Amino acid sequence: MTETAASCPSMPACRGRKPDPGKREAIVGAACALFLEQGYGVSMETIAAAAGVAKQTIYNLFSTKEQLFGAVVAGHSEIVVAAIDEARDDAEPRAVLAAIARELLGLLSGERIAKVYRMMMSAAIGAGGASEMCEQFYDNGPRRGTRQFAAYLARQHEIGRLNVPDPMLAAESFFGMLNGHILIRNMMGLQSRWSEKDLAAKADYAVSAFLRNHARPA
């Protein structure tokens, strides 16, 4: 589960040629790009070639293909919706929701997220079931965003600006309402471009619906 031994296994001295940090960087970079583009199926030789490195050098740093993939995923679970972090408790909820909606829609309809999900799926399918990586990815990605948004909602509830008795449920529902079938279509490679008008309509609908449902009772 852990990467191969670091340099200088024995304490006394650190003699000999020093490992080139650029190599590792190049390997993970190339692997990342290729895994995203072609899924787990890319050959190690292809990765090595793209990284400008001998295949053996990869196996010096990562004992197995799965580990290399793990390293790529680990550096890639940070799909963040900045608008959630920037949500100000004193701002108008409608504005906050609108900002989150727009950013999330842009994300869901973008190329990057489709590639990432496809990459995860290709690994999960190959492994025959759920891998720990999928779990970690989901926790660091979608779940974290949902949690943060739920926390915002909970604070607004406390303050009395919104009425959100079950913040997690409301948060996931809001995201789901925004998403609809966008991500799944995106993952399957259908309709890669969305008109700005459609996205705006979706955002407006979701925000208005959410506010109607969670307005604090008058």
Place this chain on the structure above:
Amino acid sequence: MTETAASCPSMPACRGRKPDPGKREAIVGAACALFLEQGYGVSMETIAAAAGVAKQTIYNLFSTKEQLFGAVVAGHSEIVVAAIDEARDDAEPRAVLAAIARELLGLLSGERIAKVYRMMMSAAIGAGGASEMCEQFYDNGPRRGTRQFAAYLARQHEIGRLNVPDPMLAAESFFGMLNGHILIRNMMGLQSRWSEKDLAAKADYAVSAFLRNHARPA
């Protein structure tokens, strides 16, 4: 794109051994089960063995693996939400929505849909992008259901029982709100079981939210 020539290519007579229709059935059946279970990666030999048939026999009926997969998918795009078809225009919308919600949630959290989507994804990834099959699948599956539901909503709007100016948007949003992250988690093999309580809460939330948003103005 089309399957290999049917028996009796020449008009005059139909002599010789007759092709066993059971074979084709067995092949498609085995292929279906195996594609669902292991994705597009299953070997043709495995399929042949499972069907109790020689590999050549498969290639007599389907000239390529892709075509066999196509046949499987074609016979499998009928993921239907019966509650939508059974929706009665004179019934109470709340009851109709609740029935649809329950059935859809059961579907989204079930094993079958996860396997089907995984199968489609595995093919899409292998093909490097969108295949026509994905398109066909989406059109016959999710989109058809959404359209039917939207049609129901449009009728309710006409009748004046609901206020749904944009039925497609409302329909997709309702489905998305119900779904949340269920399908994606299901596809990745995380949290395969859901408590009846959670599902009921989700259904209640979505139905109530929808009705609040689309109640006809008093």
Place this chain on the structure above:
DNA sequence: ACCTTTTTGGACCAACCAGTCCAATAATCT
């Protein structure tokens, strides 16, 4: 009986892949 077609089993091919091994070379230490 003949002819025709399907089905079979299995050999076979060319290609691909993860991972190993090795001898040579390059960089960095004492």
Place this chain on the structure above:
DNA sequence: AGATTATTGGACTGGTTGGTCCAAAAAGGT
């Protein structure tokens, strides 16, 4: 200059795969 380690290129193994080929057997029509 040695000793030590990193890196390279390439050969190599053992395995799998989609797809083809073929000769023999089975099933049906005339």
